[in-house]
Amino acid sequence: MKFRLLFGILLLAHALLLPHLSERLKQRSVEVKLGYIPHPQILKVSVADHSLPVAEAAVMKVLFYFGTLVEKFQENIVIRPEYLNMYRTLETAILLDPYNMDGYYFAQAAFTWEVGRVKEVNRLLEIGVENRQWDYWLPFYIGFNRAYFLKDFAGAAPYMKLAAERSGDPLFAKLAARYFYESKQTDLGLLFLDTIIAQTKDKAIKATYEMRRAALLMVTALEKGVAAYRSARGSNPERIEDLVTEGLIPEVPVDPYGGNFYLDSDGRVRTTSKLAEQPK
Amino acid sequence: MNPISIEGLTKVYRDKKRRRVTALQGLDLQIEAGEVFGFLGPNGAGKSTTIKTLVGQIQSTAGCAKLFGIAAGDPRARRRIGYLPENPSFYDFLTAKEYLSLVGRCFGMDRSAIERESERVLELVDLHPAAKRKIQGYSKGMVQRLGLAQTLLHDPDLFILDEPMSGLDPLGRALVKQVMIDLRRRGKTIFFSTHVTADVEAVCDRVAVLVGGKLQTVNRVSELLEKGIEGYVIQLPSATAGLWSDFEARPQSDDVCEVFVPRGKFNSFMAIAGREGVEVQLIEPRRRSIEQFFLEIVRRETE
């Protein structure tokens, strides 16, 4: 009887503790969440024949971590992400399993727009192009990165061609053609985002791409406003609010990255947020 | 060709610290066809060592042992024998029937023979009710009975039994003795070890005594019993008590008295009895038992 009572009390105490446990663990610092992954050479030697699931697990770890970041970001809580650690982990995953599409896909999603590590991402993607010989997305990514971020149109061309060949899909041929002949960066970016969002199902990644797309749409709208202003008045507007007073746009949109849009001396649309950090 | 032939058999074990333990020293032994041979010795005498060498569980250090002329250790040597290990342990995840079937297959018996014979031997050792239960749940005595059944299954010519009575209740002991007597009647050879002299007296033709790894004697049991007669206890009417002043005499009851006559004086006793016309009521030989014989050898050897 005594033991039953004791058991009941302990059980109750335990049940009361559980919610606090998960609360506490949620509060862990992000370093703890992402953790540390051993050197790929060591990992490869120690996981016997389970390198594929281990690679996938590493990608998942980064993905889940990234998911919490996106959540926080949408709630306007700014934390410094551990980009280096994330990148290392992804690189390890790719070295463990050079066929792992999730790794490439995530590298493309997380390290180009936000962080601008385009060259490093391309280096990873090259491994994928070599191994995943049937895959047309990877050359497409590289081509896009070269054209859009690095302005290396000549370097992008062969990859777009490769993507077109591998896919046999006219879409890529069309995209390739557009990349070579269109100079408008925002349109190029929108095109890429539309293509990729249609293929994305992961919520965190989709959210980042959609945020990016929304921002680019705003920029496009503002650019169109500026162009209309110029053709009507023959000069660039002084301030961005002039577009509203002229009735060219209903209101100045709010930069989803938390900055304010403004116009520079050449009349180009700028923002104070991270959005402005790339394609320069 | 003798069923068992052992010449100069020596076994030296190495213990955990690699020290030498001589368990058996130059054993010579011939077991003839059709005899029941008792292998008597105190604990640690080397009985099991000898038997394990015979059935190929261990290799001898020197000397040789043969079963029906085939070197012990060769699997073929075991085709005509039934062996019961000391404290046997069988595949206990099997039922008795399954185990007997495995044994039968290993002796090359066919399915119908296995079925028929396993029914027979299970019946014989009273295990029939438990035949379809796993051996895991058996008591020590039941396992021992199964061990006996397993030796009988393929009706071998030679039985090698290491302490077959140990772990059995009186019923079981009687059963084993009866089985041995029946086998002897059918002309089978039995070689069994024991440290119980009564068992030897009950069933053996010959007995060997092993002490400290050395063979002490080999005797016919009938000769031992005969040689062991020390004298006779004779019951006579009390009225004749006065005649026996040369002997130890004691009154047994009101009208019977008992006289002990040493073996050498039997004839002189008979002469008196004949002369006086005494009515002898009972004559019983008093013998030195095999137990005493055994104990004497052990005592002499360990001194």
Place this chain on the structure above:
Amino acid sequence: MPLPAVLLSAKRMSAHQFVALTLANLRMIIRDRVLHGVLGVAGVMLVLVPAFSSFSMRQSQEVAISLSLSAISLVLMVLTLLLGTSSIWRDIERRYTASIMTLPVSRVIYLLGKFAAMALFLLICAVILTAAGSLVVLLAATQYPSDLPISWGTIALAVLADLVKYLLLGGIAILLSTVSTSFFLPFFGTLAIYLAGSASQEVFEYVSGQFGQEIPALSLAAIKGTYYLLPNFAAFNFKVHAVYALQVQPGSVVFACIYAATYTGLLLILAAWSFNRRAL
């Protein structure tokens, strides 16, 4: 009554004994509670595969295949370890050998019977697990359409190669259990050889390259000697091929099988020698 034993030729009798002992040992394995537990865990692992693979962004099907293959491989390894390392020494300790080996059974037959029972059980498990794994993969493949076909043949081949690999490992376990009197040497010895044999190819390639010029010749020779002595489990890894539907070269499969056969044969002969000299 004639003695049936005398009527059979030695060869026929050995064959009878081999079959009888294999079946008896198979019964021992099948009636073992611990193994039921392991198979239960295997079932749970496979059931969880679709849930895990749904986290993948671009390769649910591939992740499902790789997780299933890894689960199967892991389970087969655990079974091999449990069965192989508890074989001969435990039979001696439980005095089963005193009753079985004193029938007219040679020790080689006994050893082969044990090995065959283990092999048969692993084969049965592999077949069942592969069937279950295939269902799981089919289920997971519907989550995200893959560019790649599911190559059932290669998947079966990957499991088969794993099976052959674990038979070799089982040979090692049995050899070690013939010399041991307890669980420790066979278990940890086999585990160590498994890990070393899985990593040896990586290490060998590493020291054969540039790094090898920096280490002393003697250590290099020792590493290479060990490499040739250890079983090379990398030869049996066709998981990448199965997951990404890559072409497997028939030569490498044949080579792996011959390699396993010779190595396992050598192990069993060594085990027989060692067991023959053992007191029971």
